[in-house]
Amino acid sequence: MSTDYHKESFFTKYIWSTDHKIIGLQYGITALLWLLFGFILMMIMRYQLAYPESPIPIVGALLGDGGLLPPEMYNSLGAMHGTIMIFLGVVPLAFGAFGNYFLPLQIGAIDMAFPKLNATSYWMYFVGSVVMVTGFFVPGGAANSGWTSYPPLSNIATTGQTVWLCGMVFLITSSLLGSINILATVIQLRTEGMNWMRLPIFVWVQFITAFLLLLAFPPLEAASVLQLMDRLAGTSFFMPSGLVVSGVALSNAGGGSPLLWQHLFWFLAHPEVYVLILPAFGIVVEVIANNTRKPIWGYKSIVYAVVFLGFMSFIVWAHHMFITGMGTSMSSFFQTTTMIISIPSVVILTALFMSLWGASIRYNTPMLFALGFLPMFGIGGLTGLPLGLAAADIYLHDTYYVIGHFHYVVAPGTIFALFAGIYYWFPKMTGKRMNETLGKLHFFFSLIFMNGVFLPMMAQGLAGVSRRLWDGGEMYAHAAGVLYLNEVMSISAWLLGMTQIFFIVNMIISLMSKKTGESNPWGATTLDWSATTSPPLGHGNFEVVPTVYRGPYEYSVPGADKDFTPQNEKV
């Protein structure tokens, strides 16, 4: 079990690999490249918003029309930025890459439950992501109806929308395969002694995330197929009759409802928010436990909060739809569930703050990113409060306040946690260390510029500036007082882009450096560090499959000879 018993070709080892670690790396590298691509799209949009009448530098040559960005192209960039960041970037990185690589190691499994399904899941994702981006090359450009694709706009949109829907069908199928795999692995392949209350929080959050993906994605897959039918087969699932577009009466049969799409879409897309944030919680817990050198405060309350959060995330979706003409009883229900779901998030965040008390905090790069996550996610969560109250949402709905809110959750929130995870587990994946100075520069500049991008959005939102405006709001009188912020945000965004060079350079020079030979450089307690070499063996992971004797975060145990007691250490 411990060593490779057959020689693998390059193809079976790196392309059609069934080793969860290679698949995790495939997911990670692909997702990081898409994140960079999605970020570049946004940097182009930010130029348009800051200087609406000027030609776009560098990429302007590709646009024709003197380098100016036409509004339909701006809408394409917006829709694709959202889609790429969420479905091609953050989820595959948080769930596909981190989940695949570290979950089996943390529970002492020799691989995922269904290795071939795992490889299929990655390749589905790869094909889906390529399909998604080919939209840029069809007539009319990529999908331009927002990542939310509300019909009838999306039904009558250019061909790019068809490509978007086909891409989504691949991506959703990939997520379903991945989630089944994680569920089966956690339920079946925990090593001896690894009972549920000894699972690292990281495993718990991946487990709940898998449930969310499995249960929430099928409605969107169905809805995507229905929208495809509306576009290609002349059905009217999402269209009433009697519509007149550009002076021409549509001949569709009618009888459908645009709100049906919104319900199906948000039934996925709200749990999706927790798919984005739960893995981030898990990574942050691992890093904070390790670098405070003490147990996480309130392990059980975090586990229960995560389970409850997962359950509640299925019954809050319509708080995205308050302004569609909702009556009092329905809006009251969704406001109440929204207020209830804020409580477990508060429990988790509070437990993490409390964990710092009595700690011996090591300020290394992963810890800085994990600590940075806490207040940044805090802002993201808190700004959700007025949006969740329907009356306050009347004013704030569809303004930049919303954009600021969810970017705080996902960008300096989840993406900081993902960076923490990359810096934390890089030595595990490669046997090498990342440079601390470059890492700290990366963190501090990212922190400053993230806030430079997203804090002004709150001010624009409070002033009432709508989202998705090609001219950044220049047209409107109410935007006049906050228009100058567009330039502040854009410059911050480009500087944020430059800051990522620290990360890329660090990655390259660290990969070229010598192996350190340490298997557990952080002095960690979980099996991924304590029971395997760095990097772990090929197929099989462990020289000896570990047995677990205690909970996941036994740091600074009184009377122990060192400040960490691994899960697999026999007393």
Add this chain to the structure above:
Amino acid sequence: MLELLRYFGLPTFSASTQGPAIDNINVLAHWLMALLFVGWGAFFIYTLFRFRASKNPKANYQGIRSHFSSYLEVVIGVIEVVLLLGFAIPIWASRVNDVPKGPDAIHIRVVGQQFAWNIHYPGPDGVFGAISVDLVDEVENPIGLDRSEEFAKDDIFTVNQLHIPVNTPINISLSTKDVIHSFTLTELRVKQDAIPGMEIPVWFEATMTTDELLEEIKGTAREGRGFEIACAQLCGLGHYRMKGFMTIHEMDGYEAWLAEEQEYLSEEEEDDWEDDWED
């Protein structure tokens, strides 16, 4: 806090009867947010400083032993219940249930389309004329009004020009010809999506005339720019320019405007629309 939010972008005035209540709940929510953020932040920074490894080389296995956090969670829960029951739900109930139907209310139809707002007044008979999609002509008759029908003869419609009187309940029936739009009056704290296939009531009562607004904003960045209708929902490539104008008159000014429009109508239909297409 209201002042703070206003410093942070919120307009310094709200020009409708429900505006202050909506600003109020926003202020309360932001108070709660600020308290939590400052409280957590202070605790966070203190622990980061006090428990750094160089100062505290040996971590405490037990950690904190107070139940303070449970109390905090209960308090947040209670405050949220108060926000919901005391403010959010009543404001919402008033928004959707108190639609003014009486003779004092002014009833207007607003029909969104890519990328303009069609405003339809019933005329002196107070009844909207019949509409048919077959009659839609983007230049002459954008809402498809059937002029041959009895109630339609005196109907007035404009493009992107909403005129209303101050201190009078306004009842708008909102619909759309093509895709989803969102009818937004930022200064009045009014926002409602227009959904194809639905006619949704939107009501409000303005408390400020255009002249008063222009006075109020003298010396600010928006000086000289009156009330506008914004579209808040992505509706296609012209979404950013789907802007209408709203003029809030004193009652006599509103009646004078209506009479003037009526006069245009009786003169001749042909060149009416030109006036509205300007701007």
